Amino acid sequence: xxxxxxxxxxxxxxxxxxxxxxxxxxxxxxxxxxxxxxxxxxxxxxxxxxxxxxxxxxxxxxxxxxxxxxxxxxxxxxxxxxxxxxxxxxxxxxxxxxxxxxxxxxxxxxxxxxxxxxxxxxxxxxxxxxxxxxxxxxxxxxxxxxxxxxxxxxxxxxxxxxxxxxxxxxxxxxxxxxxxxxxxxxxxxxxxxxxxxxxxxxxxxxxxxxxxxxxxxxxxxxxxxxxxxxxxxxxxxxxxxxxxxxxxxxxxxxxxxxxxxxxxxxxxxxxxxxxxxxxxxxxxxxxxxxxxxxxxxxxxxxxxxxxxxxxxxxxxxxxxxxxxxxx
Ligand SMILES: C[S@@+](CC[C@H](N)C(=O)[O-])C[C@H]1O[C@@H](n2cnc3c(N)ncnc32)[C@H](O)[C@@H]1O
Numbered sequence: 001x002x003x004x005x006x007x008x009x010x011x012x013x014x015x016x017x018x019x020x021x022x023x024x025x026x027x028x029x030x031x032x033x034x035x036x037x038x039x040x041x042x043x044x045x046x047x048x049x050x051x052x053x054x055x056x057x058x059x060x061x062x063x064x065x066x067x068x069x070x071x072x073x074x075x076x077x078x079x080x081x082x083x084x085x086x087x088x089x090x091x092x093x094x095x096x097x098x099x100x101x102x103x104x105x106x107x108x109x110x111x112x113x114x115x116x117x118x119x120x121x122x123x124x125x126x127x128x129x130x131x132x133x134x135x136x137x138x139x140x141x142x143x144x145x146x147x148x149x150x151x152x153x154x155x156x157x158x159x160x161x162x163x164x165x166x167x168x169x170x171x172x173x174x175x176x177x178x179x180x181x182x183x184x185x186x187x188x189x190x191x192x193x194x195x196x197x198x199x200x201x202x203x204x205x206x207x208x209x210x211x212x213x214x215x216x217x218x219x220x221x222x223x224x225x226x227x228x229x230x231x232x233x234x235x236x237x238x239x240x241x242x243x244x245x246x247x248x249x250x251x252x253x254x255x256x257x258x259x260x261x262x263x264x265x266x267x268x269x270x271x272x273x274x275x276x277x278x279x280x281x282x283x284x285x286x287x288x289x290x291x292x293x294x295x296x297x298x299x300x301x302x303x304x305x306x307x308x309x310x311x312x313x314x315x316x317x318x319x320x321x322x323x324x325x326x327x
Contacts, residue, residue: 064129100169106177117145266320273313
């Protein structure tokens, strides 16, 4: 982005609405606009650096190092979270071929490493966070899925250069690696595609703009209209749009995710929601294993694939394929 000489204005209460278009068509605030309004007077350079929503791998790794094993429990809170676990699990079982060679990126503590083990896959586990890799090892040992893991690497989805072209039958990146990389998302998808064999499958889930707003509505309302307007316009949650935010990520719209995958010449793309009817509903409404749970799950399977509901879950789940005849 060109750096333009600007004059930092004194702090002000109201935020400007000037926007810039990102390479992928999404919109962000113009960097010269808010240089003093969010954090008080500051140097121009510091303001610019703080306001461009660039990817911060060290920050993401530190966040997940701190989060520790809470990443395992993230599906255990609301009814929608439980449905999300069930639908993510079904997506893995449907998309990933049995006994295939899989690269799981952002594996975290291993919820889906265990599912891949159940499919008889040979799994290479990758994650940015050293703590999450260690938790993955601990869960694998304790729960009996260690035998399926061929290797563990501390790695970034944006740089898979340690793996050769066409090394894997499937790449699985669930729970948001593509949401954390902001302006590097094209590089990340290109890397996933490169390491897939022709005909191989990419399964990814990312944070959803509207579903997350639904799930965390009270937090959104507490932000006030300027910040929530900025998040809605850009999809970016970071210190520029939400001052003081500690969990920077990009929240996608379903069409935006599809466009990203299409741009990289991936085919057979399917995008669905991770939950729809039950997003944000208390877990006490329906207990797993009951007839009501079976009914709800069937309704959710149908609703999450409906165009009108794709943006309703906390996550968007996407499946895509590298074309068989591709180079
Ligand atoms: C919400 S957790 C998901 C864990 C697991 N896949 C799941 O769905 O339960 C996100 C994981 O992705 C990892 N991660 C985030 N950005 C990444 C990146 N750029 N490359 C590799 N891993 C990343 C984090 O360290 C974290 O362990």
